[in-house]
Amino acid sequence: MREPAFWHRPPSLLSRLLLPLGAVYGEVTSNRMQKAGLDCGAPVICVGNYHLGGAGKTPTTLALIELLRELGERPVVLSRGYGGRLRGPIGVDPARHAAEDVGDEPLMMAARVPVVVARERIDGAAMARSLGASVIVMDDGFQNPALIKHASLIVIDSHRGVGNGYVFPAGPLRAPLPLQIARTDALIVVGDGEAAAGIAAQIAARGGPVVRAQLRPDEGSIAALKGCRVSAFAGIGDPARFFATLRASGIDVAREQSFPDHHPFTPGELARLADDARRDGLTLVTTEKDLSRIGAAAASLGAAVVPFAVTLVFEDVAPLRALLLERINQVHSRRLSRG
Template sequence: MRAWLQTRWYSPVPPLPLLPLAWLYGRVAAVRRRRLLSTAPYLPVPVIVVGNVTVGGTGKTPFVIWLVEHLRRWGWNPGVVSRGYGGRAPHYPHRVDAADDPRHCGDEPLLIARRTAVPVVVDPDRVAAVRHLVETSRVDIVVSDDGLQHYRLARHLEICIVDGARGLGNGALLPAGPLREPPERLREVDLVVVNGDGWTDSVLRPLRMHVQITDARSISGNVVRPLADFRGRPVHAVAGIGHPARFFAALRARGLDLIEHAFADHQAYDRQTLAFGDDLPVLMTEKDAVKCAAFAAPHWWQVPAQAQLAPADAARVQESVSRLRSVAG
């Protein structure tokens, strides 16, 4: 059923029998949004929400990392909050440590904490997460990793990430399409960032982000190898992300011969799951690697990814963020 839905979501015509359910979903979501926005509590620092309107991966986490790094360059002291999807902490709010267990905090918050070294707090209640972050850290701006539809969280800037290859799919709401909110929602956010080439909108003038993979790094040590070293024989490619095909395509573009292993987003791994019966190298995303560090074999490698924006697009983000100084003051 899931595979059938995914196919129909990204085909031109939505499944007609599901359209009444999509209409009902939209009505309920609209009522919920109005109710929660009217009661969103005051927060003492500016909040930037980075999210999406579609189900599945869009490249949100690489952009969050890019944004946090640039906020520091622009003179801010940022922190990050997240729901911590895929983890269950002993208590909430939970402060993420670089040596944390991904089963407690989730894979994406742990990756963000390790890559940026800024304070990261997870809590299904993101308002509680922001308050804890402000009370326990010297932050003057907060980035919410996901949470565009978490309307209890007051926000001062909304950034929506769209997958360039898949766009908005068939344009229908769940369950007839991949949309959590109507396409018109993009007209309300402050910035739309498209990950990769493809989808665009002449009215929105979206920013364009490209995510580039870098050299491979061993998971069980500190060895770095160029991806070119893996040419000439097959490698196992592992991706438990929202859109595994993007990772596989990036590796193929570097000339690698892949044996693909696509897992569900936020997949929980053990060594047996990744025992493929040979000694071929295993290359995986950073998001997968944070869940494999405790049992990684020497021939397992992570492939980091870096978000890149053109200078003009980065300047548009900086300009939007600069307006938040009045809120911080």
């Protein structure tokens, strides 16, 4: 979906008119979040966000995977597979699955880590354990009560924060903010902005780690676009951040085109993008997530589509490492004592 612009502006007449619907949605979500989850038999680390739309959750998940591996764990990602047709549980195989099968984010991550897609998360967790997972990393699902979460890490964009602070459809929040903050174990603040300062202060006051992180462009991606004028396009939660990252990396962005998050590009749209780029002598560039959705169609465009990769880097990983060790060891200790 494309986020309404008023979500990220000061409260307006439209947002206030939608407050009653937001109250109903928030009540339903709150009741759901407070249901008891099932114990899947392994530590579950959830990477989520408070709101609809993008915040950097996928690169955070991949960074967390590397941290868990450094701790000696065997992480497997569990995803609902948003945008995919398969209900699962199924292990994602980039050699035989496409984004329309399993979703764009699971397909992109599967090149680096085992990923299980399942509509029913308890079934997906069982499959992840059968694949040898010592830790299950839930990609999204913070508001879903199906599984007991042993640590919930919330990702927030430092420039956008939580928008107008209202619950959907009056704003971008998935549930009332106080309830979500109360269930947050650590906050990952992406970028150098201050829009999340108030929430960060609340998390810190509760004793939770607040970890700053940056999205670092891949040097190979920058080198591939050196000296090029580019036509940039993206169908992600925050395309403007992608375009800004390109420019901050010294890339000459001559044209930018935004699409809704998880947008399924049609052959006609791709052909138009390629034709416009050829006509103006531009190089097409997009995100890794978008390229995973385009898939094999990219080869038929007659114009190269360059993926621009970014990696999330934690500024001070020690508090996050300590939290993960504590929670994982607690679960393993309980298993041994029952033993």
